[in-house]
Amino acid sequence: MFEKLNIFKSEWLEVVFEGRNKAYGAYELRKLGPKATNIALAIVAAVVAVFSATQVFNISLFPKSDAPQQEIAFTEEVTLEDLVEELPPEEEKPPVEELAPKIAESKPALDVVALPEIKPVPKEKAVETEVATVEEATDKKKLIGPTAMKGMKGGAVTTEGKWGTKDVAGAATGSTKGVEGGTGTGGADEIFTAVEVQPEPPGGMAAFRKWIADNYAYPSGAIDAGVKGTVQVSFVVERDGSLTDIKVARDLSYGTGQAAINMLKKAKKWSPGIQNGRPVRVAYTLPIRLDLTNM
Structure with a gap:
């Protein structure tokens, strides 16, 4: 029975879904699958044929306009200047004059008093014992x-x-x-x-x-x-x-x-x-x- 089954036809689909729920989406997708594939191949072939024909026969898909193009002439020359913010010139600081160090004059803490000269006491003779x-x-x-x-x-x-x-x-x-x-x-x-x-x-x-x-x-x-x-x-x-x-x-x-x-x-x-x-x-x-x- 299965020896003569052609998988490229819908017979095998009936065998697979025999006794199953055919209202489920899987059955419909498998049934319409070959048809959808053929349609896609036809569309691809048509697109390829169109582009190939344009190249072979030099056919333009988007023809250019025959109206003459006018060139716009600029009579005024515009120069773009760099926008640089000008800083005001720095004022020169006057040189600092170095002052010579001054030595602080401090008054003496104590007054110097001249003492009278005292004559040393003469050495006494030792007393023997x-x-x-x-x-x-x-x-x-x-x-x-x-x-x-x-x-x-x-x-x-x-x-x-x-x-x-x-x-x-x-x-x-x-x-x-x-x-x-x-x-x-x-x-x-x-x-x-x-x-x-x-x-x-x-x-x-x-x-x-x-x-x-x-x-x-x-x-x-x-x-x-x-x-x-x-x-x-x-x-x-x-x-x-x-x-x-x-x-x-x-x-x-x-x-x-x-x-x-x-x-x-x-x-x-x-x-x-x-x-x-x-x-x-x-x-x-x-x-x-x-x-x-x-x-």
């Missing part, structure tokens, strides 16, 4: 000059040497020479190393040495370690006679230097040093020799 025993030190008749106390039982403390310009072992010293080139006036806080009238402890230097021998607390650690030698302290005798700025210049450790500081803090006020008729601050150095020989 003789060593005295403890018994001699307790005898006021024999304490005329600076003495040394040696071999004190229970506390071997010795202040020996001279009170003057030289710093000898164990000496309590203070310079009597003025500052070279100084004015002799000095400020309120100036510390002098030499003055016209030296400061003096209550009762004189002999009493001060005895006071040191009686009040110096020999540290027990230093005694156990067998420490001996010279502890050197420095201090300032203020204008009211009090001792300030107490420092240890040479320490033997084991608390020996601190013991000297604690002792001097308990000292009574001295008579202040006098320079140009007024009390001034004076610096002193006090060596204290510790000896365990007679302990």
Whole structure:
């Protein structure tokens, strides 16, 4: 049955849609498909034939008009200029004159006062010291000059040497020479190393040495370690006679230097040093020799 079926005819379409809904669009499209194809091919062939005939037979589809064309002549020449916005010329700025720097003149903060020349105080001669025993030190008749106390039982403390310009072992010293080139006036806080009238402890230097021998607390650690030698302290005798700025210049450790500081803090006020008729601050150095020989 299907062997003699021609697919180019509508017979195959009937076979395909047998028992199906033929009112659906697919059946109509397939049925009209060959016809539509033939119509399209005919239209394409006709268009090709027309264009081919125009080329072969030189036929113009759009004939040109035979009316003469008039040329328009321009009698006035028009020139297009570039539209450039002209900027106003820049004004030349006058040159800046460089002014020479001026140095500000300031008035001195302090008025310079010419001080009168003060002649330096002449250097006093050093007073030699003789060593005295403890018994001699307790005898006021024999304490005329600076003495040394040696071999004190229970506390071997010795202040020996001279009170003057030289710093000898164990000496309590203070310079009597003025500052070279100084004015002799000095400020309120100036510390002098030499003055016209030296400061003096209550009762004189002999009493001060005895006071040191009686009040110096020999540290027990230093005694156990067998420490001996010279502890050197420095201090300032203020204008009211009090001792300030107490420092240890040479320490033997084991608390020996601190013991000297604690002792001097308990000292009574001295008579202040006098320079140009007024009390001034004076610096002193006090060596204290510790000896365990007679302990």
